[in-house]
Amino acid sequence: MRPPPPPPPGGPAGGTRRRRPGPRTWLAALPLLLFTGLCFGLPVGALLYGAVTGTDRATGATALTGEHLQRSLQGPFLGSLVGSVQLSALTAVIGSVAGVLIAQAIVTSRRTWLRSAALTASGVLANFGGVPLAFAFIATAGISGVVTQLADLGSLGWNLYSFTGLAVVYLYFLTPLMVLVIIPALDGLRPQWREAAQNTGATGWQFWRMVGLPVLAPSLLGGFVLLFGSAFAAHATAAALVGGSVPLVTLKIADALSGNVLVGQENVALALSLDMIVIAGLVMAVYLPLQRRSARWLR
Numbered sequence: 001m002r003p004p005p006p007p008p009p010g011g012p013a014g015g016t017r018r019r020r021p022g023p024r025t026w027l028a029a030l031p032l033l034l035f036t037g038l039c040f041g042l043p044v045g046a047l048l049y050g051a052v053t054g055t056d057r058a059t060g061a062t063a064l065t066g067e068h069l070q071r072s073l074q075g076p077f078l079g080s081l082v083g084s085v086q087l088s089a090l091t092a093v094i095g096s097v098a099g100v101l102i103a104q105a106i107v108t109s110r111r112t113w114l115r116s117a118a119l120t121a122s123g124v125l126a127n128f129g130g131v132p133l134a135f136a137f138i139a140t141a142g143i144s145g146v147v148t149q150l151a152d153l154g155s156l157g158w159n160l161y162s163f164t165g166l167a168v169v170y171l172y173f174l175t176p177l178m179v180l181v182i183i184p185a186l187d188g189l190r191p192q193w194r195e196a197a198q199n200t201g202a203t204g205w206q207f208w209r210m211v212g213l214p215v216l217a218p219s220l221l222g223g224f225v226l227l228f229g230s231a232f233a234a235h236a237t238a239a240a241l242v243g244g245s246v247p248l249v250t251l252k253i254a255d256a257l258s259g260n261v262l263v264g265q266e267n268v269a270l271a272l273s274l275d276m277i278v279i280a281g282l283v284m285a286v287y288l289p290l291q292r293r294s295a296r297w298l299r
Contacts, residue, residue: 044277050270072271076247081275083247084232087163091170092227096220098171099178106179107186119183122176129173134240137169161242169237174227181226185219218287225287229280249276 054065071077106118141147141160148154159165189212197207213220235250244251249272256269 047270047273047277050267051274054267068267068271069274071268072275077249077252077268077272080247080249080252081272081279083163084249084276085279087167087170087246087248088228088231091167091174091231092224094167095171095174095178095227096224098175099223100182100220102175103179103182103186107183118179122179125176126173126180129234130236131240133169133172134237137165137172137241141165141168161245163246166238166242166246169241170231170234174231177230178223178227181223182216182219185216189215221287225283228283232276232280 051068052064052066053062054067055062073081102118106115109115137160139145141153141158143154143160145160148158193211194207197211202210233250235254238246238248239251239254244255253269253272256265256272
């Protein structure tokens with residue numbers, strides 16, 4: 001008589017038993033936790049403390065106050081927040097759509113040199129920003145720029161130093177960034193899914209509407225969040241290009257910290273920074289549930 005077979009691992013039901021993290025696991029992650037706390041926790045804590053406290057100049061006493069947060073949501077400060085959100089959302093949407101179309105053309109191309117060249121160029125352009133980018137556009141598409149003079153863009157109403165001009169400059173580095181983000185997700189679309197859809201009589205549009213876009217939704221939204229955050233936090237390019245002609249929260253923070261307009265606005269600048277963190281957190285709160293729900297399709 002043969003002995004009964006041994007029970008399957010993970011218990012009688014044959015399922016896998018999850019291991020609880022032991023003390024060694026926490027010790028291994030301790031350096032990362034300390035690094036995160038020092039690099040992110042302390043600055044955020046100092047920012048929060050400065051945003052909700054005020055110091056009396058006469059007595060030197062520090063007390064809790066909501067005045068700075070209230071002022072950050074009024075007048076020109078509120079206008080700068082709205083302007084930054086509008087500019088970031090617009091450039092993120094356009095950059096996401098353009099980046100996906102370019103990435104799809106790269107993925108479907110059979111020329112390996114085209115993929116290598118496009119990825120290399122995207123990696124370079126995605127990191128090209130700040131004052132050099134602003135100077136390049138001023139020399140090219142400014143009032144006396146080469147392209148402006150050759151194409152007579154001034155007669156068409158083109159103005160680089162405006163909201164529209166700044167959006168075009170932002171798209172110069174946001175679109176390549178989207179290409180880098182979405183190409184791995186497009187590579188994850190299995191050819192068997194398209195073949196199965198064709199065998200069942202589905203058209204190309206039906207495949208993308210029922211299979212492709214739902215699978216790519218986390219990556220698309222993640223790319224949008226990344227582009228939104230990059231545009232929302234950009235400062236050097238806007239400062240060198242438009243100065244204060246376009247209301248942006250990063251420019252208001254710089255003016256408040258340097259005292260260019262009014263003296264003693266440092267706490268209001270910290271409150272504006274806290275507002276930026278809250279807006280970025282709300283955007284991330286929309287992305288994370290969708291990413292957890294459908295990430296299993298690309299495994």
